Amino acid sequence: MASDAKGATSFEEGLKGASEKVAEFHEDKSALKRLQSWLHQTPSAVPMIVLVVAIVIFGLLSENFFKATTLSTILQQIAIVGILGCAQSVVVLTAGIDLSVGAIAVFSSVLMGQMSFRYGIPAPAAIGIGLVLGTAMGAINGYLVAKIKLPPFIVTLGTWQILLASNFIYSANETIRSSDIQEQAPALQFWGGSIQPGGVKILYAVFLMIALVAIMSYVLRQTAWGRHVYAVGDDAESAELAGVQTKKILIQVYALAGFFCAIAGWVMIGRFGSVSPTASTGQLGNIQSITAVVIGGISLFGGRGSIVGMFFGALIVGVFEMGLRLVGTDPQWTFFLIGVLIIFAVAVDQWIRKAAA
Amino acid sequence: MASDAKGATSFEEGLKGASEKVAEFHEDKSALKRLQSWLHQTPSAVPMIVLVVAIVIFGLLSENFFKATTLSTILQQIAIVGILGCAQSVVVLTAGIDLSVGAIAVFSSVLMGQMSFRYGIPAPAAIGIGLVLGTAMGAINGYLVAKIKLPPFIVTLGTWQILLASNFIYSANETIRSSDIQEQAPALQFWGGSIQPGGVKILYAVFLMIALVAIMSYVLRQTAWGRHVYAVGDDAESAELAGVQTKKILIQVYALAGFFCAIAGWVMIGRFGSVSPTASTGQLGNIQSITAVVIGGISLFGGRGSIVGMFFGALIVGVFEMGLRLVGTDPQWTFFLIGVLIIFAVAVDQWIRKAAA
Amino acid sequence: MTQEPILKGRGLVKRYGKVTALDHCDFDLYPGEILAVIGDNGAGKSSLIKALSGAVVPDEGEITLEGQKINFTSPIDARAAGIECVYQTLAMSPALSIADNMFMGRELRKPGIMGSLFRKLDKPAMEKFARAKLNELGLMTIQNINQAVETLSGGQRQGVAVARAAAFGSKVVILDEPTAALGVKESRRVLELIRDVRSRGIPIILISHNMPHVFEVADRIHIHRLGKRLCVIKPSDYTMSDAVAFMTGAKLPEGVTEAA
Amino acid sequence: MTQEPILKGRGLVKRYGKVTALDHCDFDLYPGEILAVIGDNGAGKSSLIKALSGAVVPDEGEITLEGQKINFTSPIDARAAGIECVYQTLAMSPALSIADNMFMGRELRKPGIMGSLFRKLDKPAMEKFARAKLNELGLMTIQNINQAVETLSGGQRQGVAVARAAAFGSKVVILDEPTAALGVKESRRVLELIRDVRSRGIPIILISHNMPHVFEVADRIHIHRLGKRLCVIKPSDYTMSDAVAFMTGAKLPEGVTEAA
Amino acid sequence: EGVSACLITKTDTNPFFVKMKEGAEAKATELGMTLKAYAGKIDGDHESQVAAIEACVADGAKGILLTASDTKAIVDAVKSARDAGVLVIALDTPLDPIDAADATFATDNFQAGLLIGQWAKSAMGDAAATAKIALLDLSIAQPSVDVMRDQGFLQGFGVDLADANKWGDETDPRIVGNEVTSGNEEGGLKAMEALLAKDPEINVVYTINEPSAAGAYEALKAIGREKDVLIVSVDGGCPGVADVKDGVIGATSQQYPLQMAALGVEAIAKFAADGTKPAPTEGKDFFDTGVALITDKPVDGVESIDTTKGAELCWG
Ligand SMILES: Nc1ncnc2c1ncn2[C@@H]1O[C@H](COP(=O)(O)OP(=O)(O)OP(=O)(O)O)[C@@H](O)[C@H]1O
Numbered sequence A, B: 001m002a003s004d005a006k007g008a009t010s011f012e013e014g015l016k017g018a019s020e021k022v023a024e025f026h027e028d029k030s031a032l033k034r035l036q037s038w039l040h041q042t043p044s045a046v047p048m049i050v051l052v053v054a055i056v057i058f059g060l061l062s063e064n065f066f067k068a069t070t071l072s073t074i075l076q077q078i079a080i081v082g083i084l085g086c087a088q089s090v091v092v093l094t095a096g097i098d099l100s101v102g103a104i105a106v107f108s109s110v111l112m113g114q115m116s117f118r119y120g121i122p123a124p125a126a127i128g129i130g131l132v133l134g135t136a137m138g139a140i141n142g143y144l145v146a147k148i149k150l151p152p153f154i155v156t157l158g159t160w161q162i163l164l165a166s167n168f169i170y171s172a173n174e175t176i177r178s179s180d181i182q183e184q185a186p187a188l189q190f191w192g193g194s195i196q197p198g199g200v201k202i203l204y205a206v207f208l209m210i211a212l213v214a215i216m217s218y219v220l221r222q223t224a225w226g227r228h229v230y231a232v233g234d235d236a237e238s239a240e241l242a243g244v245q246t247k248k249i250l251i252q253v254y255a256l257a258g259f260f261c262a263i264a265g266w267v268m269i270g271r272f273g274s275v276s277p278t279a280s281t282g283q284l285g286n287i288q289s290i291t292a293v294v295i296g297g298i299s300l301f302g303g304r305g306s307i308v309g310m311f312f313g314a315l316i317v318g319v320f321e322m323g324l325r326l327v328g329t330d331p332q333w334t335f336f337l338i339g340v341l342i343i344f345a346v347a348v349d350q351w352i353r354k355a356a357a
Numbered sequence C, D: 001m002t003q004e005p006i007l008k009g010r011g012l013v014k015r016y017g018k019v020t021a022l023d024h025c026d027f028d029l030y031p032g033e034i035l036a037v038i039g040d041n042g043a044g045k046s047s048l049i050k051a052l053s054g055a056v057v058p059d060e061g062e063i064t065l066e067g068q069k070i071n072f073t074s075p076i077d078a079r080a081a082g083i084e085c086v087y088q089t090l091a092m093s094p095a096l097s098i099a100d101n102m103f104m105g106r107e108l109r110k111p112g113i114m115g116s117l118f119r120k121l122d123k124p125a126m127e128k129f130a131r132a133k134l135n136e137l138g139l140m141t142i143q144n145i146n147q148a149v150e151t152l153s154g155g156q157r158q159g160v161a162v163a164r165a166a167a168f169g170s171k172v173v174i175l176d177e178p179t180a181a182l183g184v185k186e187s188r189r190v191l192e193l194i195r196d197v198r199s200r201g202i203p204i205i206l207i208s209h210n211m212p213h214v215f216e217v218a219d220r221i222h223i224h225r226l227g228k229r230l231c232v233i234k235p236s237d238y239t240m241s242d243a244v245a246f247m248t249g250a251k252l253p254e255g256v257t258e259a260a
Numbered sequence E: 001e002g003v004s005a006c007l008i009t010k011t012d013t014n015p016f017f018v019k020m021k022e023g024a025e026a027k028a029t030e031l032g033m034t035l036k037a038y039a040g041k042i043d044g045d046h047e048s049q050v051a052a053i054e055a056c057v058a059d060g061a062k063g064i065l066l067t068a069s070d071t072k073a074i075v076d077a078v079k080s081a082r083d084a085g086v087l088v089i090a091l092d093t094p095l096d097p098i099d100a101a102d103a104t105f106a107t108d109n110f111q112a113g114l115l116i117g118q119w120a121k122s123a124m125g126d127a128a129a130t131a132k133i134a135l136l137d138l139s140i141a142q143p144s145v146d147v148m149r150d151q152g153f154l155q156g157f158g159v160d161l162a163d164a165n166k167w168g169d170e171t172d173p174r175i176v177g178n179e180v181t182s183g184n185e186e187g188g189l190k191a192m193e194a195l196l197a198k199d200p201e202i203n204v205v206y207t208i209n210e211p212s213a214a215g216a217y218e219a220l221k222a223i224g225r226e227k228d229v230l231i232v233s234v235d236g237g238c239p240g241v242a243d244v245k246d247g248v249i250g251a252t253s254q255q256y257p258l259q260m261a262a263l264g265v266e267a268i269a270k271f272a273a274d275g276t277k278p279a280p281t282e283g284k285d286f287f288d289t290g291v292a293l294i295t296d297k298p299v300d301g302v303e304s305i306d307t308t309k310g311a312e313l314c315w316g
C-alpha cells in the first residue's frame, strides 16, 4: 500500500468507542400538540374537518338539510363522481391526469345498453363486455402515456374527444328508456336498487362507492403495487432506477382507471334508470372528479395524497351543492358561491395543515 | 496545526502541473447531424415541422385549403386562443395552470361593453376600465396562489366559476348588438378592422396576436424577469433559495395573464361584433389554451418550453379544425378526427425530438 | 476574542413534527474568521445554517447580526443583509443554463437603452464571467456553457453553486459541504477560494465532513452533536482524532457534560 | 489476471447533444475484486456506470457480462441480471418512507393468506430490517423510521441508498460516490461494508474522489480521463500522488500517450 | 306560509331560459309563492336536472316546472318526484312519453323549424331547387330541440330527412354542411366561417337560435355577402326581432317562454290549493303555447306576423 495512505485516515482512531446512543428528545404531550401531530400524520382528516364544519353550517341555514333523506340524497348524488374520483386518484397519484374519465363512463354505459338492446346479448354478458371495453379504453391511454411517452393531458384530451364522438356516433344519440330496461335487462339497473332502513333510501351505488374507496385505500397503502404507484408519481426516473417497472405500472393504472369508469357507467344506468349518450358526465366528469381529487388534498404533481381524502373532497362538493340548493340561491349565485366555497375549503385545509406542521 | 494534518492531504502534490486543457471532441458535421443539433437547441421548431406537414397534407386533400382566404381565416380563428395562450403560457411556465382565462376574457368584454352602454362611459375609457379589471382578476388569482399558497388548479377553478357567474349576473344575460356598438362605441370593435392586401383580409387582431407572442418571447428569453419565471416553474424552492422573489413573480405572472385575457376580451368584441356573455370562450377558453400550450411543447410541470411553441400549437389545432371541416362533413366525425390528430401531432413531435436528441 | 460575534445564535430550536433537528443550539461567528462546523450525519448542521440564512424560521431562539436582532423570513432577506449561502441541495434551477443559475436574482443587463428600457440581458457578459469563475475552480471539463444544470455531472453542479456564492461575496459566506462531490483538484481550488474570501475580510462558515480540509483552513471548529453545539475548539489545540471523538460521542471535551 | 472479466465494456460511446460524455471507453471488472474508478469531475465516470447498469443506452460499443453480450435497456434488466447500483443521484422517491425506499421493487409480504391472496405488505418486518441496516452503518440519528426520505439530512439519505444496495447483494455491486455526504464514522462503516460484500465473493465498482479510501480498499484502480480509460493501476505499485497526477493530466503513466 | 315551487331549466345562460325564469318569478311573487330556480350546467345536462329534482323533493316543493334536457332519461326522476306527491309540469319540451309529466306547456319545436323552412323555400322561389344550405346546429350531442328545429326546417324546405331523429345524415346535395355553434355569437361566427371556406356560394343559412344567427351574419358581412344570403332562425327574443327588422335575419319563429312559465306557476298554485291538475289543449296531448313566424317579407301560404307585432310579443 502506498506510503501516504496510513497517515491519511489515521484521525479515524478517534472513532474508537463512538457513542451508539440514538438521539432522543423530549416529546410534548399536550392535547393540542397531540392533535397537531395526528393531523400531520393523517392528512386526509383535514378535509373531513372542513366537511363537518360545512355540514353544521348548512344544518343551521336550512331546516331541511339535517334530515336523513337529505343526507342520503347527497350520498347518492356523489356516487358517480366518487367512483370516477377513484379512477382519477390513481392516475393523478402517478403525476398524470385523465380527462377522459367521464367519456369512458358514458360510452361504457351506452355500450352496455346497446349490447343488450341492439344485439340482444343477455344483460350480464353485456355488462361484462362494457367493463372489458372500458378497461381497454383506459389501457389505450396508458399505452400512449407509458410507451409513446406522450403527456397524459394531451393523450386523454384526445381520447376524451374521440370517445365522446364515438359515443354519439355509435348510439345515434338515442336514449334507451328506463321502462324498457326494467323489462328486458334489469341487471343493468342493479346499482339503482336500495335498502331502506327506517324509510331512508340508500342506493347500492353508495355502498359500492364506499367499498371501492376502501379497497383502493388498502391497495395503495398496503400493497407493493400501491407503493409503486406513489413512487412513479413522486419521481418516475428515480423509481425506474430503483427497479420499479414504471411503464407497466402506468399502463395498469390507466387501465384500472378505465375499469372504474366503466363501473361508473354501469352505476349511471342504475342511478338514472335510462341509458343516455348525452349524459353531462361525459363533458363534466373530468372536471368534477379532478375537483374532488384536489380538494381531497392529492397533489396534481403526483405522489402525495390519499384516496380517502378524495372521498371527502367529493362529499364537500356534494354538501355544498345540495346545501346551496336547499338554501334556495339562484343557479348563477349557486355557481358563484360554490366557486367561493371551493377556494375557501382548500384555504381552510391549508391553514389547518400549516397550524399542524 | 495537528500532527496528522500534513499527511492527510499530501497526495495532493500530484496536482502540480495538472493539465488545464479543456476537453474537446470531434464534432460531426453531416447535414443530418446538424439538423438534429439545431432541432435539439430550437425545440419550438418541432411543432413547426408538424404544422408544415399538416398544411401540405390538407392542401393535397382539399382544393379549397390552399387559398389565401382560407389561411387568413385560420389565422383569425386562432387569434383569441393565441392571445389566451400567451396568458396560459406564462402561468404554465411557473408550474401553474389558469382555468379562468376564458372567464376573465368574456367578463372583461362584458365589462367594457356595459361600461359604455349601461353607464355611458366613452369607449376608450371603458376599454381601459375593462383592462384594469381583467388585470385585477388575474392578480387575485396570483394572490391566492402566491400568498395563501393554494394550488393554482383549485384557485382558478374557483375563480372560473365565480367570474363566469358574475358575468351572467352582471350582464343579465343580455347581448349588446353589433349594430349598436358600431354606431355608439366603434372603438370597442377596433381589432375587427383589417387590411386587405390583394383582397385577402387580415384582421388587426391577427397582428396583435403575433406581436404579443413576439414580445413575450423576447421578455421570457432576454430579460431577468423572464428567467425568473422559468426558475420559479423549474423548482420554486431552489429559486427562492437562490434569491428569486417567487411570490412577487407569481402575482405578476397571474396579473399579466389577467391583462392578456382582458385584451382577448377586447379582441372578441372586434371579432364577433357583439358583446355576448354566453360566448363559448368562457367555458372552453381554458381547455383550448392549455391544448395549444401543451401541443406547443410547454411542460405542465413548469419551467420548460417556449411561447413560440404555443403559437405553433394553436396554429396546428386551427389548421386541423379547418382542414377537417373542408375535407369531411359530419361535425361528430370532425370532432373524432381532431382528437386523433391532436394525439398524432404530439406523437410525431415526440418522435422528432427523440430522433434529434 | 474580545471582539463581538458578527453573527450570533442563542437557544435555537427547530422541530419537524416528531423530529427535533435543533435543540437549544448556540452559535457564534467572529469577524474575519473561518469557522468550521462538524458533526455526525443528521446532527443538525444544515438545519442550523438554514436557520441562520432565513431558509427556515426557528421555532425558538434569537439570532443577531452585528448586534442587531434579526428575523429573516426568507433567504432573500438574508441575502439583502449580506449573507450568501451554498445549500447542501445546491438550490439550482435544473432546466436553466449555468450562467442563468449563477446570476439568478442579480442579472447583468446590456449597457445603454437596450438594458435600461428594454431590460435586455447581457448574455455574452454573463457567460464569459461564468466561464471564468468555473475555470478558476478548475472545472475545465464543462464543454458547453449553455448546458442546462441538470445535465452537468454531480461535481460540476456543485462547482457552479460554490462559484456563485464566492463570486458575489458579501458580509458572511456560508458553505454547506461545498466539496462533497468535488474531485481532488477541484476541492483544492475551493479551499484556496475560501482563503481568498477570508482575505477579503469576509467571515466564512464551512460545513464539512473532510477532517483534513477542516483542520487545514479553519480558525475555529464548532462541534455539533445531537442538535446542539457541543463545544468549540481551535485546530491547534486538538488533533483530528480528538475532534472525531468529540463529534461522535466517543469522548467528551473537558468541562462539558453531555445532557441525558 | 488469467481470469476472464465478469463485466466488460469495449468502445463505449455516449453523446448528449454537443457533449461527448464517453469517448470509446473500455472497462473490465474481474470476479471478486474491488475496482475503484477515479477521475476529474465531469470525466464521465457516472456516465460509464450508467451505461453498465442499463440506466443509459450507449450510442456505440458493447458490453459483456460473464462473456455474454448484453443489451440492457433499463436498470430493471441490469438488476435482473444481478447488477445492483447506487447512483450518484441516489434514486429515491422523496415522499416515501425509508422502508418503502429500501424495499422498492422487492417488498416483503405478510406470511399466510394476507400476503399471498391480499398481497398485504409486512410493514413491521420491513421497518425492522431497515432500522437494523441503518444501525449497521452507524446512522443512529434517524429519529423516526417512518420519515419521508425528503426530510432526511443529506448524509442520512445517502446512507439509506448504500444500505439498500449492500443489503440486496447480487452479482455486481456498483457504488457511485457512496461516501460523498457521509460523516467520518459513517464513511468508515461503508468501507467495512464494501469489504464485507467482497468477502461474500461479489465484485464491487467504487467511484470515489477520496484517495485515501480508494487506496485503502481497492484491488485495482481504473483512472478515467476525458471520457476514456486512461490506465488501470494497482494501489501497491503507485502512490496517491501518482494517481492524482494521472487523473488530472499532470503526468502520463508509462506506455500511454494522450490523444490530441 | 307560501307554496314553494321549483323551476328547472336546461341552462340558465341562454336568454330564453333567463326570461322564462323572470316570467315565473314575477308570477310567483304575484301569487305569494316562493320559487327556487335550478339549471343544467351545459346544454344536454340531464344529470344536474336529476339532482335538482331530488333537491326540490327534499326541500318539500309542491310543484316542479321542468324543461328537460334529455326527454327520455329524466323520466325516472320525474316519476319518483310524482310518487312523492309533487306536481311536475314539462315546459317548452315535452317528455317522452309525454304523459310522464302531469302536464305539458310547450312550443312545438318541429313546427317552429317547419315554418322557417317553408318561408325560406317560398322566399327563394325557383332558386330553392339549387340553393346552397348551411345548417348551424347547437351541439354534437344533438339534444332534442336541436334535432327538431333542424329537421323541421329541412322538412319545410323540402329536403329528405333520412332519420328524423338525427341531423347530419341527410344526403341532399344542396346541403353544404352542418356545424355546431353552442347557440352563441362566437359559435355562429366560427361555424359560418368554416362553411364559407368550404363553399363561398352559400345562400341559405339555418340557425338554431338568434345569437348564432347574429354571429353568422358577422361572418357574411366580413366577406361582403350579408345582403345576398337568407338567414332564418328560431326563438323570437327581442334582439332577434330587432335583427329581423334590421334585415340581419330574414325570418324567425317566435316562442313564448314568459307565458309558459306564468301558466306553469299558476297551475302549481291551483294544484296546491285544491289538487286539480291542468288540462291539455283540445285535440293535442299538451298545452300548446304557440309559435308564430316573424318576418317583414311575408310569403304566400305561410302565416306570419310583422316585426312591429313581434316586438310587442317578444320576451327579452
Ligand atoms: N423537513 C424536515 N422534516 C423532518 N425532519 C427533518 C427535516 N429536515 C431535517 N430533518 C431532520 O433533522 C435532523 C437534522 O438534519 P440536518 O439536515 O440538519 O442534518 P446535518 O447535520 O446537516 O446532516 P448531514 O451531515 O447528513 O447533512 C435529521 O435527523 C433530519 O432527519
Ligand SMILES: Nc1ncnc2c1ncn2[C@@H]1O[C@H](COP(=O)(O)OP(=O)(O)OP(=O)(O)O)[C@@H](O)[C@H]1O
Residues within 6 Å of the ligand: C141, C142, C143, C147, C150, C151, C152, C153, C154, C155, C156, C181, C183, D016, D017, D019, D020, D021, D039, D040, D041, D042, D043, D044, D045, D046, D047, D048, D088
Ligand atoms: N443528460 C446530459 N445531457 C448533457 N450532458 C450531460 C448529461 N449527463 C452528463 N453530461 C455531461 O457528460 C459529462 C460527463 O458526466 P458524468 O456525470 O459522467 O461525470 P462524472 O465523471 O461522474 O463527474 P463527477 O465526478 O462530477 O460526478 C459532463 O461533462 C456532463 O456535463
Ligand SMILES: [Mg+2]
Residues within 6 Å of the ligand: C045, C046, C047, C088, C176, D153, D154, D155
Ligand atoms: Mg446537512
Ligand SMILES: [Mg+2]
Residues within 6 Å of the ligand: C153, C154, C155, D045, D046, D047, D088, D176
Ligand atoms: Mg458522477
